[in-house]
Amino acid sequence: MKFIEETRVVSEGELQINNITPYHVTKFYREQIAKNGYYDQLKRIVEPSVEEFESPGTLDTSGEHDNTVVPGLQHKYPQTGLLLVTERCGSYCRYCFRKRIVGKTSDEIAPDFAQVAQYIAHHPEMTNVLISGGDPLMLSTAKLDKILDHLLPINHLSSIRFGTKMLAYEPRRFEDSALPALFERIQKSGKTPIIVTHFDHVGEISSDAEQKVRTLRAQGVQFLNQAVLLAKVNDDPEILAETFAKCHEIGVRPYYLFQARPVKGASHFQVALRRGIEIARGINQRLSGIEKTFKYIMSHYTGKIEILDLGDDGRVYMRYHQNKVSEKIGRIFSRPHVEAACWLDDLQGNEI
Ligand code: SF4
Numbered sequence: 001m002k003f004i005e006e007t008r009v010v011s012e013g014e015l016q017i018n019n020i021t022p023y024h025v026t027k028f029y030r031e032q033i034a035k036n037g038y039y040d041q042l043k044r045i046v047e048p049s050v051e052e053f054e055s056p057g058t059l060d061t062s063g064e065h066d067n068t069v070v071p072g073l074q075h076k077y078p079q080t081g082l083l084l085v086t087e088r089c090g091s092y093c094r095y096c097f098r099k100r101i102v103g104k105t106s107d108e109i110a111p112d113f114a115q116v117a118q119y120i121a122h123h124p125e126m127t128n129v130l131i132s133g134g135d136p137l138m139l140s141t142a143k144l145d146k147i148l149d150h151l152l153p154i155n156h157l158s159s160i161r162f163g164t165k166m167l168a169y170e171p172r173r174f175e176d177s178a179l180p181a182l183f184e185r186i187q188k189s190g191k192t193p194i195i196v197t198h199f200d201h202v203g204e205i206s207s208d209a210e211q212k213v214r215t216l217r218a219q220g221v222q223f224l225n226q227a228v229l230l231a232k233v234n235d236d237p238e239i240l241a242e243t244f245a246k247c248h249e250i251g252v253r254p255y256y257l258f259q260a261r262p263v264k265g266a267s268h269f270q271v272a273l274r275r276g277i278e279i280a281r282g283i284n285q286r287l288s289g290i291e292k293t294f295k296y297i298m299s300h301y302t303g304k305i306e307i308l309d310l311g312d313d314g315r316v317y318m319r320y321h322q323n324k325v326s327e328k329i330g331r332i333f334s335r336p337h338v339e340a341a342c343w344l345d346d347l348q349g350n351e352i
Contacts, residue, residue: 004049018053019265022103025091026169028208038203041233045200046091049268057262059100063301065108070119072110077303077322078125083116084109085147086134090169095230095269097261097299102134109133117150120157130161130196137166141178148182152189160186163226165198171208174216183221194222197252201227201234202243210250217251224255229276229296230269231260237282244283245291254294257283259307261299262343270342277310295321300344303328310337316347 001010001023014020025046033042067076074082087106089096096102101109110116120126129151136144151157166173186193195216199205213223225247227234234240244254259276260269271279280296298305303323310316315334323329336349 001048004043004047006050008050019059019099020048020052021092021094021096021099021265023048023092024089024103028172028206029091029169029204032168032206033203036203036206038201041239042201042203044230044233044269045093045095048094051268052094052265055263055265055267057264057267059264061097061261061263061301062299064098068108070110070115071107071112073116073119075119075123075126076324078326079127081120081123081126081129083129083131083147084133085131085136086138088133088138089135090138090166090173093165095228095260095263095266097263097266098134099263099265113147113150117154120151120154124156127156128159128161129157130163132163135164135166135169136162137164137173141176141182145178145182145185148185152185152191155190157191159192159194161194161196161224163196163198167195167197167209167212168199168204168206171206171212174212179216180219183216183219187220192222193220194224196255197223197225197247199225199227199243199247199252200230201239202246205243205246205250213250213252223252225252226256226258227254227294228258228260228269229271229279231271233269235271235275235279237279237286240279241283241286244287244294248291248293254291256297257294259296259298259342262345267342272339273307273316273341273343273346274310274337274339277307277316280307281309297321298344302344305344308332315352316341318344 033039064074067074069075072084087101087109089102092103183193247254284292296307304321306319306321308317314337316337317334319332320328333351335347335351338347341347
């Protein structure tokens with residue numbers, strides 16, 4: 001197998017034991033990164049590294065399994081349902097935090113959408129569903145339509161989100177002539193269709209992607225972008241500011257910049273909190289008020305934590321953006337900084 005560092009002979013068993021994600025890159029993405037001047041950075045998103053055998057961590061850092069309420073549906077925060085519909089992706093990101101699922105057969109994928117809908121119907125506090133996986137746009141539009149057959153009759157859902165990296169990996173997926181009708185159906189049922197794109201780097205925003213976003217926006221689809229802060233890929237305020245400015249320009253609102261998680265086989269992508277805070281500050285210094293709509297977030301077992309600052313008192317300041325316990329949301333707390341810490345669990349001192 002070809003790794004970034006070397007070619008190495010590995011057995012199928014070794015790949016399985018070490019949970020190595022399958023290797024697959026679309027022709028489109030391969031060509032896009034070869035010609036855009038960022039090959040050395042972007043190849044790390046899709047090309048395997050031998051570091052994947054050694055990077056420590058666990059496979060479910062956010063407690064997804066514990067928050068699964070019926071097979072394939074997670075309900076961690078009251079207003080949001082997270083529905084996993086496929087294990088497949090256009091290409092496989094080497095940093096994926098769902099390495100335990102993608103490219104494999106997983107019992108965390110919803111087998112029965114009627115059961116999912118029944119749960120949601122009994123939970124009026126849930127106002128939106130995020131359809132994810134894997135990448136939901138790997139499913140045929142007919143299959144997505146079937147899933148919507150179950151979700152659209154639920155009156156208390158006000159938006160349907162699709163989390164997808166296909167605008168980076170295969171924007172031609174959005175040329176499907178059946179897709180406009182799918183988004184129209186969502187709107188006619190009184191809900192807002194939202195696509196959450198996954199552009200980690202300005203070099204992933206091709207002219208094809210830009211054109212598809214503009215067309216879908218004209219059809220009433222809203223766009224948000226989530227990115228992951230990745231060592232040796234985009235750990236540079238200049239690049240991320242350019243990425244978010246480009247998103248803003250094409251009508252995609254920068255939404256989350258995720259701290260990479262301590263996932264087994266992917267933790268070598270983590271950037272230390274000290275550096276991450278510097279980068280977030282650097283991005284904000286470069287963007288206008290209307291462009292800086294992102295939050296620097298650690299998606300922790302306990303909730304979504306916004307990372308705010310490293311104070312002169314040597315403490316890391318944070319705030320719960322989402323938490324199961326609503327009283328904790330919005331409250332600022334801090335822990336003593338520990339050099340090279342990348343995650344809340346690395347900050348072991350007294351919490352204030
Ligand atoms: S597209 Fe999303 S789910 Fe698929 S490998 Fe990449 S990050 Fe993971």
